Amino acid sequence: MDQTLRRKFDRITDILWAGGVTNPVTYIEQISYLIYLKLLDEEESSHELQHRLGGGTVSRLFPGQTERFRWSKWRFRSGEALRNFVRDEVFPYMASLVKDDPQVADYFRDAVLEVVDPNVLKQVIDELDSIDFRKLGPDIKGDIFEYLLTHLGQSSLNGQFRTPRQIRAFMVEMVDPDIGDTIYDPACGTAGFLIDAVDHILARYSEEAQEVPIYGEEWLEKRHQTLDEAKKNIPNLQTYKKGPGEKIPDWGRLEASMHGTDVSRQMMRIAMMNLVLHGIRSARLKRANVLSEMSGLTENDLSRRYAVILSNPPFSGQIPRESIRQDLPSTSRKSELLFLALMLRSLAPRGRCAVVVPEGALFGSTKAHKDLREKLLREYELQAVVSLPAGVFKPYAGVKTSVLVFRRPATEPDESDAATKRVWFYEILNDGYDPEKVQAGGRPETPEQNDLPGLLTSWTSYKASRFEDPPGAESGTLLEPDTDPPQCWWASFKTVAENDYSLGASRYKPRVAEEVPNEDPAELIREVLGIEREIANGLEKLLDEVEQ
DSSP: OOHHHHHHHHHHHHHHHHTTOOOHHHHHHHHHHHHHHHHHHHHHHHHHHHHHTTOSOSOSSOOGGGGGGSHHHHTTOOHHHHHHHIIIIIHHHHHTOTTTOHHHHHHHTTOOOOOOOHHHHHHHHHHHHTOOGGGSOHHHHHHHHHHHHGGGGGOOBTTBOOOOHHHHHHHHHHHOOOTTOOEEETTOTTTHHHHHHHHHHHHHTOSSOEEEETTOHHHHHHHTOOHHHHHHHOTTOOEEEEOOOTTOSOHHHHHHTEEEEESOHHHHHHHHHHHHHTTOOSOEEEEOOTTBTTOOOOHHHHHOOEEEEEEOOOOSOBOOGGGBOTTSSOOOOBHHHHHHHHHHHHEEEEEEEEEEEETHHHHOOSHHHHHHHHHHHHHSEEEEEEEOOTTTTTTTOOOOEEEEEEEOOSSOOOTTSOSOSEEEEEEOSOEEEOSSOOBTTBOOEEEEEEOHHHHHHHHHHHHHTTTSSOSSEETTOEEOTTOOOOSEEEEEHHHHHHTTTOOOGGGGOOEEOOOOOOSOHHHHHHHHHHHHHHHHHHHHHHHHHHHO
16 A cells, blocks of 8 residues: 555545544444445446446446446535435445345445535545545555554444454464365454455465565565565564465355454444455355344354354453353353353364453453363363463553464363363563553554564474474473573463463463572671671670660
């Protein structure tokens, strides 16, 4: 995404802000409505061109008199006539396309135009009209929306916020999704995990995948460096891969494999547009409260199992007991435990999951906490507990979190034998951003200080051993004096079970032995005796003064 496009979208957000649309979630939603209308118009133009060349249909969504609802037919209007037409006629028409295009209809269902000032709406439409989205590849269109979503870094909606890219990137790499995997996020928000999973798969099926720093390509431009130059100066620079995916065998299969749910309709619209602009038009997104008996999910939804689950669910709420789904394997009312229970239930045999959880879920002492951890360890293979620094989600949350990575065995384990043989712990002290400072709604970059590339290197080694040989020392090991504090370690199932199935990483961290002093013991005794004589002499002098 070049500077021209970036400045154009900066102008659009500034116009909306000045026009009274100041909530980032709201103005991103409003922009997404208009982008979608522009994309549909461009799609119709492509259909018309194909028809003139001897193939395709004339019009798919705007036959006959309904052509007046196309962007190109009303974009020249102005004033209240423009605002009223878009609000009262275009939006309702798009929501009526249930048979012709259910996804478009669902997107515009209950849509409300919140740009009240007609002049503001006209300015935004004129700016968007100058962009030919057909000439932009999915990567550029995706970058546009990702750029807009950075505005969410300065706010959250009902506890919802974007998971930072550096965290999403390592989680996706650890579960390693592939074409054919069904991928699910039960609290998908802006669809960040689904987008990153798509990018991961596209890079795998590209002739030449591009390596990108987690800070974005613009970061390199500002530094006037190539990626190779940056990596030479910063050996542990964290990157991810992107590619066109020209070797994807079945694009429709990839699109249909993306599943997401969220309780917020605003978030679902933003997620849908994010996926559309990344080239995923037919993802299976649904607005639903997945923890509730009144979830809005069908029987097929409830029975579906997924090969990959990636999520950072909200974990600050208490759900009314009578509202909780009865099929979840937990008696808790805490949302973080219920979401974890949901993922255990939703994972297919051989499926992999990476999920962010608050530290309290790892060592909570209630029966619900212990029972769920025991289920995780006995019936699933817990492969890693990645302890994250407390500042990862600043500025909107300072809670200490970890990432659990686990998989479901191909067959149910024997009751006498736990699926988890050992638990690997990795401690992240730095994630590439300053843990304390917050500037302009986010944390300043510290690319030289990032433990995540080291985690992925160790994970690759662990995975190559078929998870038989975990890197690091075993819990309880006393390390040699002057040894650097360990970054990773492991504990046997027996050890974890003896500790109430606690998964707090620090509980099992090996200690570094203190160096034994090499001084002569006799000399130490003489020094102590000398100190005691000085104390005795001082007390005698004090006694003489008191008696006088």
